[in-house]
Amino acid sequence: MVLVAGSANLDFVVRAPHIPAPGETVLGGGLQTFAGGKGANQALACARAGGVATHMLLALGKDAFAAPIEASLRGAGVTLHTLHPIGVPTGTAFICVDEHGENAITVAPGANACLQAEHLPPLQGFSHLLMQLEIPLPTVAAYAHAAKAADVRVVLNAAPAQTLGQELLAAVDLLVLNEGELRALAGDGGSVLDCLACLPCPAVVVTLGARGCVAREGNAFHAQASFQVPVVDTTGAGDTFCGTLVAALAGQHTMAHALRQASAAAALTCTQMGAQSSVPYAADVAAFLIQASQANEAQSLLALRQFAGLP
Numbered sequence: 689m690v691l692v693a694g695s696a697n698l699d700f701v702v703r704a705p706h707i708p709a710p711g712e713t714v715l716g717g718g719l720q721t722f723a724g725g726k727g728a729n730q731a732l733a734c735a736r737a738g739g740v741a742t743h744m745l746l747a748l749g750k751d752a753f754a755a756p757i758e759a760s761l762r763g764a765g766v767t768l769h770t771l772h773p774i775g776v777p778t779g780t781a782f783i784c785v786d787e788h789g790e791n792a793i794t795v796a797p798g799a800n801a802c803l804q805a806e807h808l809p810p811l812q813g814f815s816h817l818l819m820q821l822e823i824p825l826p827t828v829a830a831y832a833h834a835a836k837a838a839d840v841r842v843v844l845n846a847a848p849a850q851t852l853g854q855e856l857l858a859a860v861d862l863l864v865l866n867e868g869e870l871r872a873l874a875g876d877g878g879s880v881l882d883c884l885a886c887l888p889c890p891a892v893v894v895t896l897g898a899r900g901c902v903a904r905e906g907n908a909f910h911a912q913a914s915f916q917v918p919v920v921d922t923t924g925a926g927d928t929f930c931g932t933l934v935a936a937l938a939g940q941h942t943m944a945h946a947l948r949q950a951s952a953a954a955a956l957t958c959t960q961m962g963a964q965s966s967v968p969y970a971a972d973v974a975a976f977l978i979q980a981s982q983a984n985e986a987q988s989l990l991a992l993r994q995f996a997g998l999p
């Protein structure tokens with residue numbers, strides 16, 4: 689059983705020819721809203737990956753923005769542990785998506801900022817706790833230490849990037865981050881492999897966008913090439929990766945298998961608009977992997993290994 693503790697937002701999304709520079713105004717298309725938030729996206733991805741029961745600890749306002757988020761998570765079978773702080777709105781995110789599917793996101797945390805150490809539900813029966821950094825950092829640290837003490841594996845997606853103390857990192861069993869977040873934590877110098885090797889966590893996964901991802905598990909390294917898809921909107925792809933990865937690991941699969949499932953699910957997320965609206969089901973991922981070209985994968989893997997400094 690997996691517990692996700694983290695943020696839930698209602699996403700307000702506009703497509704535009706490009707993401708505005710500071711001081712610039714850009715005319716975009718129509719406004720769309722989607723259920724989002726890194727925590728909620730990851731919980732939904734974990735549930736849709738199947739094979740493991742998913743619970744989520746979240747905080748929502750008592751307002752109209754909460755309803756689509758609750759409906760989306762409940763529809764995927766996620767069991768909710770919801771805090772409703774009085775007089776605080778549901779978290780919101782303002783997202784501009786450019787014509788290449790890349791985005792820029794500003795989050796107004798709202799109720800997400802109210803999650804505190806004492807809100808963690810009893811951890812009995814959970815094998816994994818999955819968190820991100822859109823709730824207060826002291827809360828993340830308190831949950832990580834409580835999980836460690838209860839023998840629950842702690843998975844932290846270090847997004848959005850923040851400075852993390854050694855004490856928090858010491859409680860993390862698996863750290864998942866992108867290249868920018870990796871270099872912010874491990875320093876700019878050296879190859880991806882060097883950076884992975886110098887982090888204190890027992891296992892680290894770095895996602896490298898269109899190149900794929902690399903993992904260190906103890907002293908062993910794994911590389912998984914990305915899958916090429918027509919990109920519509922990359923929002924939520926990283927979250928789908930994390931949720932799918934943890935579902936596979938909680939289902940006792942190997943890291944190599946989990947990376948492949950997560951990469952395929954993340955690729956499929958990029959083919960549709962929105963965060964939770966575009967997270968695939970296990971059957972979609974299975975069908976996609978059957979038709980994925982092994983020749984392309986092998987070629988991309990070679991390039992990825994070279995880029996990351998893997999022999």
Ligand code: RIB
Pocket residue numbers: 695697698699723724725726729780781793795822923924925926927963
């Ligand atoms: O990772 C994508 C998510 O980041 C969006 O759904 C938005 O809500 C922000 O939390």
